[in-house]
Structure formats: structure tokens, C-alpha cells
Amino acid sequence: MPSLRPFIVAGIVALVVLLPGATVFVFHQQKLHQHAGAVQVLYKDLLEFRSTLSAINRKILTNENRQEVLDSVVQDTRFLHLRSVAWQSKAEESHMPGLAEWLRSQQLMLNRWLDGMNNDAYPDPDSTITMMLLQLDDVILETSMELQHSHERISSSIQFFLFIVLFVLLMFAVSATGIITVNYRKTVLPLNRLAGRLRSCNKDLPESIHDTVEDVRRHYSHDTFSHDIHQISHSIVTFCQDLEQKNKKLDELFIRDEKTNLYNYRHFRDHLVMDVARARRYNDPISLAMIDIDHFKIYNDNNGHVAGDRVLCRMAEIFIHECRKEDVPARFGGEEFAILFPRTDAGQAHMIVERLRFVISREPFEFKEGQPGGDLTISAGVATFPEDASDWFSLVNHADRALYYAKSMGKNRVMSYADIQLEGP
Structure with missing residues (x-):
């Protein structure tokens, strides 16, 4: 069953190979660089050693009878001895035991030389410094070769890692090419035919989307084509179902007031016409309440339309909470609301609306x-x-x-049409 799964597996395998390898390579490179850096520092220290030793030799050969020169030689020799101790420690840390051992022998030689000068024994530059310089030249040459080998090891390590990376990428590319070829034959080509069928199935009849989906489901089942084709056909069905649900939501938005989420006037009127016709057929009473917020223009002018919108929303919440399940509250327009009471006589409707008026009068609206x-x-x-x-x-x-x-009677009250008839025009 062709799919992209082998392609993904190949990629994961490549990552599993490359990531640990890259981690090992980075740590190995760090060690090589640290070693090369330490060797380079030792190489510079050895050059400093030779420079100091040559300076001591020049002082002895040039002014061998002056006491101040001998004192300077002693001071330089002690300083060189201290420096050699530090260099020996670096050599041991850099895992260069041969160099560390040689530096230790030079320290012993410098100690004997210092002891001889302290006992007023004049040093012999030919037998001591010359020999030290010759040995030092050999050590510097060996250290230079070790530094060169360290850089070569770094370069070889990088080349080896790049070779492994290129090899893995090449194998990945070969595998990917094979997988893409198989998927093209068994997934892309059927997908192209599926697209052609979708274009040809009732393309001029938008309302027949469901029939088109059923046709796709019949002809492109899981057993007939690849798993990918099955997933695509399933996605088409799911998409159409989601589209139907969204159309229902759009219908709901079409009949709802966007501020209060109550029914708007258009839908309420259709509801009213049908319910009055039903009440006439079954000889049932039906009541209607028209509600208006008192002095709402003053509220808006004083507090702004945003605060006014919050009042409208809270009013709507109270209507929904206080009304019965079968009642139909709606926003009639502006600050005016309407509530339809099916199978409700005038006395019951008046009592419900009076309760609404009382609840609203006790509601702690802001800025009231x-x-x-x-x-x-x-x-x-x-x-x-x-x-x-x-x-x-x-x-x-x-x-x-x-x-x-x-409203003409002083507002904050509920009046029935029958009351008007009793009181006269």
C-alpha cells in the first residue's frame, strides 16, 4: 500500500543516523581543537623558553666578569625555572608525557646551574646552555610536528564526517526517488482521475454536492485504491458535512441579532405569522408583549453607545432567563424588544412581563x-x-x-390593550 510513510521513515532513519553522529563529531572536534590549542600554546611557550635561554647565554658571553650581569642571569634563570614548571603542568594536561619529562629534566639542570652560581661557581655555557639549546630545538621541532598532526587530524575528522553525511544524504535521495516514483504511479495518477471525476460530477449543480460525494465514496473506496486516496475521499465527505453545518450556522446568524443574540425582527415576524395562524387553527390564545427601555437615549448620550450595548445584552440575558422555554423573545429594533407567548392568555402574559419589569428594575446596571x-x-x-x-x-x-x-402614564409599568379599552381613548 503506497504512501508517504516509507519516505517519512527514511527521513527519520537519516535523522537518527545523522543527529547522534553529529553530536559525537562535535564532541570529538572539541577535543581535537582543545588538544591543538594546547599544543600551539606549548609551542609558543617553548619558543619563549628558547628566547629566554638564548638571552641568558648572550649575557654570559658578553659580560662574564660583571657582578650585575651575573645577578641578572640568576634572576632570569629562576624566572625560567618557574615558567618551566608551569609548562610542564600544561604538557601533562595535554597528554604529552615526553615533553613533560623533558621539561622536568631541564628543571633539574637549571637547579644545578643555580646551585653552582650560588656557590660562586661560574657556569659553563658551552657544556650547559648549548646542550639545552640543542635539545630545545629538537623538542620545538617535535612539538611543531605534533601541532601539524593535530591540525591534520581535525581536517581528516571533518572530511570523514562530510563523507558520512554525503553518503547518508545520497542513500536518502535514492530511497526518496524510489518512493516518489511508486507513489506517483499508485497515488498521484489515481488522484488526478479522482479530480477529473469531481470536476465532471454535477459541476453545474451546487445543491447536489452530497450526491457527488456519495459517488466518490462508491468509486474510490479503501480496498480499490491506496490509503491516501481513501483519506482524500473521506476528507471530501467530511468537508461537505462541515459545510452543511456551517450553512446551518450561517442561517442561525441570519435570524439572530448580532448584539443581543435574540431573534431579529425578520425571523420574529415569520414566527409570529405562523404562531398566530396555528392559534387560529387550534383556537388557542397567544399573547405579544412590546417592551421599550425607558430614557435609553439619555443613557446612551450620558454613557456612550458601548455602555448602551452592554445594557441591551444584559436585558436580552434577563429575557431568556426569565421567560419560559416556549416563549420567543426578540429584538424588535433599537431599544425595543418583543416577546411572543404561545398558548398564553392576557393574564398570564401580563404576570410574566410584570415579573420581567420587576427583575430589571432591581438589576444593578452600571451608571443607572x-x-x-x-x-x-x-x-x-x-x-x-x-x-x-x-x-x-x-x-x-x-x-x-x-x-x-x-410610557405616557409615567413609564416603568406594564399595560394591557384591554386596559386601554376599559379606560377609553
């Missing part, structure tokens, strides 16, 4: 103390079919009339 009366309140009008209206249109008008009558 700046409102007239110190509270943010609502006024509402209620009308009922068939007592107060003969159709949905008159039901809205009569509930609206009851609302404006409530």
Missing part, C-alpha cells in the same frame, strides 16, 4: 443612578389574540399602542 429616578427601567404593552386582535398585524399594533400608553 444617572437615569431619571435613579433606575434603568422598562415599559411594556401586552395584547392577546383573539381577544385584542384578529391577525398578527393588528396584534403588533395593539401591543405597541399599549406600550406607548404605558
Whole structure:
């Protein structure tokens, strides 16, 4: 069953080989560089050793009878002895036992020389310094060769690592080429045919996407083609299902008010028309409440539209929480709301709306103390079919009339259309 899995496995194998190898190479290179650096430092120290020793020899040969010169020679020899001790320690740390042993022998020779000068025995430059210089030249030459070998080992290590990397990459490339060739024959070509079938299946009928997907599922099953083709066909089906769900969400957004998430006027009107028709058919009562926020323009002017939007959202939450499951709250427009009460007479609707008015009057809205009366309140009008209206249109008008009558009576109250009729025009 061709897929990209072998290609991925080959890549993982290459990484598994290269990463530990690279780690080992880095540590090995660090050790080689440290050794080369230490050898180079020792090489410079040996040159300094020779330079100091030559300077001592020149002082002895030039002014062999002057006491101040002899004192200077003693001082330089002691300094050279101290330096040789440090160089010996470096040689031991750099795993160069031969050089360390030679430096130790030079320290003994320098000690004997110092003891001879302290006993007023004049040093013999021909038998001592000359021999030390000759030995030192040999040691410097050996150290120089060791330094050269260290650099050669570094270069050889890099070349070997690059060879391994190139070999692994070459094997990876060969494997990848074979895998790509197999996948092209058994996955890419069928995929091309699948794309052609998708283009030809009902391409002029967007509403028949589901039928096209069923056709793809029938002709490109897991047993017929590769696992990749099966995954693609499954993705097509999943995509179409997601598309249907998103279309439902878009429909939901189309019928919802974006600020309050209540039904908008368009959907509420369609709901009202159908529910009034159902109430007429089954001889059931249905009530409608029109609700308006009192002095909301003052609130917006004083506190801004952002604060006003928060009030609208909180009002919507209260309506949803306090209403029954079958009730239909909606935002009618601006600061005006509507609630439809199916199978609810005027008395029940008035009681529900009155409870809403009470809850809202006790709600701690921000900045409500700046409102007239110190509270943010609502006024509402209620009308009922068939007592107060003969159709949905008159039901809205009569509930609206009851609302404006409530506002004219001082606001923060609920009025029914029947109350208006009793009190007269």
C-alpha cells in the first residue's frame, strides 16, 4: 500500500543516523581543537623558553666578569625555572608525557646551574646552555610536528564526517526517488482521475454536492485504491458535512441579532405569522408583549453607545432567563424588544412581563443612578389574540399602542390593550 510513510521513515532513519553522529563529531572536534590549542600554546611557550635561554647565554658571553650581569642571569634563570614548571603542568594536561619529562629534566639542570652560581661557581655555557639549546630545538621541532598532526587530524575528522553525511544524504535521495516514483504511479495518477471525476460530477449543480460525494465514496473506496486516496475521499465527505453545518450556522446568524443574540425582527415576524395562524387553527390564545427601555437615549448620550450595548445584552440575558422555554423573545429594533407567548392568555402574559419589569428594575446596571429616578427601567404593552386582535398585524399594533400608553402614564409599568379599552381613548 503506497504512501508517504516509507519516505517519512527514511527521513527519520537519516535523522537518527545523522543527529547522534553529529553530536559525537562535535564532541570529538572539541577535543581535537582543545588538544591543538594546547599544543600551539606549548609551542609558543617553548619558543619563549628558547628566547629566554638564548638571552641568558648572550649575557654570559658578553659580560662574564660583571657582578650585575651575573645577578641578572640568576634572576632570569629562576624566572625560567618557574615558567618551566608551569609548562610542564600544561604538557601533562595535554597528554604529552615526553615533553613533560623533558621539561622536568631541564628543571633539574637549571637547579644545578643555580646551585653552582650560588656557590660562586661560574657556569659553563658551552657544556650547559648549548646542550639545552640543542635539545630545545629538537623538542620545538617535535612539538611543531605534533601541532601539524593535530591540525591534520581535525581536517581528516571533518572530511570523514562530510563523507558520512554525503553518503547518508545520497542513500536518502535514492530511497526518496524510489518512493516518489511508486507513489506517483499508485497515488498521484489515481488522484488526478479522482479530480477529473469531481470536476465532471454535477459541476453545474451546487445543491447536489452530497450526491457527488456519495459517488466518490462508491468509486474510490479503501480496498480499490491506496490509503491516501481513501483519506482524500473521506476528507471530501467530511468537508461537505462541515459545510452543511456551517450553512446551518450561517442561517442561525441570519435570524439572530448580532448584539443581543435574540431573534431579529425578520425571523420574529415569520414566527409570529405562523404562531398566530396555528392559534387560529387550534383556537388557542397567544399573547405579544412590546417592551421599550425607558430614557435609553439619555443613557446612551450620558454613557456612550458601548455602555448602551452592554445594557441591551444584559436585558436580552434577563429575557431568556426569565421567560419560559416556549416563549420567543426578540429584538424588535433599537431599544425595543418583543416577546411572543404561545398558548398564553392576557393574564398570564401580563404576570410574566410584570415579573420581567420587576427583575430589571432591581438589576444593578452600571451608571443607572444617572437615569431619571435613579433606575434603568422598562415599559411594556401586552395584547392577546383573539381577544385584542384578529391577525398578527393588528396584534403588533395593539401591543405597541399599549406600550406607548404605558410610557405616557409615567413609564416603568406594564399595560394591557384591554386596559386601554376599559379606560377609553
